C-alpha cells in the first residue's frame with residue numbers, strides 16, 4: 124500500500140474522479156529529469172543561436188525561466204520537446220519511481236503497465252496552444268478501454284497553480300459516459316463542446332512541485348494559458364493494469380485481454396505508442412528496469428492506429444524516440 128494514498132484518499136478519488144497528492148517526490152527525485160531537460164534545452168538553444176534563429180541561449184535564467192525567454196524569440200524549441208520526444212534516464216527514473224508505482228498499484232493492482240501515452244509539457248507564458256480544452260483522456264483512447272481504469276498522473280516540475288496554467292477538473296464527471304469529442308479549432312486537440320459537458324462546477328487543481336494530480340481516463344479536465352513569467356513544466360503519465368489490452372511484449376496470464384480482431388480487443392488502449400511493464404509479481408523478468416531498455420523499446424515500437432471514434436482528422440503525434 125502506498126504511504127501517501129490512504130483508504131480515505133482512495134474513496135475520495137473514486138467519488139470525485141481526481142485526487143491531489145502532495146509530497147510524492149523529493150527535489151532530489153525530480154532533479155535528474157530537470158537536469159536532463161535543461162541539458163536538452165541548452166543543446167537545442169546553442170544550435171538555434173548558431174543558425175542565427177536565437178540571439179542567446181539564456182542559460183543563466185535557470186530551468187523555470189530559460190525557455191520562457193527563448194520562446195519570446197522562437198517557439199521552435201518548446202514545440203520540439205513537447206510530447207514524449209525525450210526519454211532519457213531522468214524521465215525513466217520518474218516513470219518507474221517506486222513511490223509513484225505504489226500509488227498506481229493501489230488503483231491498478233500489482234501488475235502495472237506504464238501506458239504508452241506519456242507527455243512532457245513545457246507550457247510557456249502567454250502561448251495560445253498551451254491551453255488544453257475540456258476533454259477526457261478516453262476521448263483519445265480506444266473505446267474498448269472506456270470502462271477500464273487508466274490512471275493519469277499529472278506531475279509538475281515546478282509549483283503549478285492557476286497563474287501558470289495548472290489543470291482544472293469537473294468533479295464527478297468520470298461517472299458519466301465518454302462525452303462526444305470534436306476537433307479543437309487549433310487542430311491539435313480533441314475537445315468536448317460546452318453544451319456536451321455534464322453538470323458540475325470546474326475546480327482548479329494547484330499542485331506543488333513534488334506532488335501529483337491523479338485522474339481517471341473519464342475525468343473531464345483542461346487547462347488555461349500560462350499567464351505567469353515562468354514555464355509551467357509538467358509531465359503526464361498513464362498507468363493501467365496489465366490485464367487490459369497492451370502492446371507491451373509480455374506473457375499474457377489467464378483472464379487477461381488478448382488483442383484480437385474477432386473479439387474486438389484492440390492492440391492497446393493507445394496503440395500508437397509503446398507500453399511497457401513497469402512493475403510485476405508474476406512476470407518479474409519482463410519488467411523494464413533500465414533507461415536503456417526503455418529507450419530500446421520505444422525505438423523498436425511499431426505504432427498502430429487508434430480507432431477514429433469521432434470521425435475527425437486528428438492525427439496522433441508521432442513520437443520519435
Ligand SMILES: O=C(O)CCC(=O)C(=O)O
Nearest residue numbers: 244255260277346357359
Ligand atoms: O498539462 C496540461 O495543461 C493538460 C494536460 C492534460 O490534458 C492531460 O494530462 O491529459
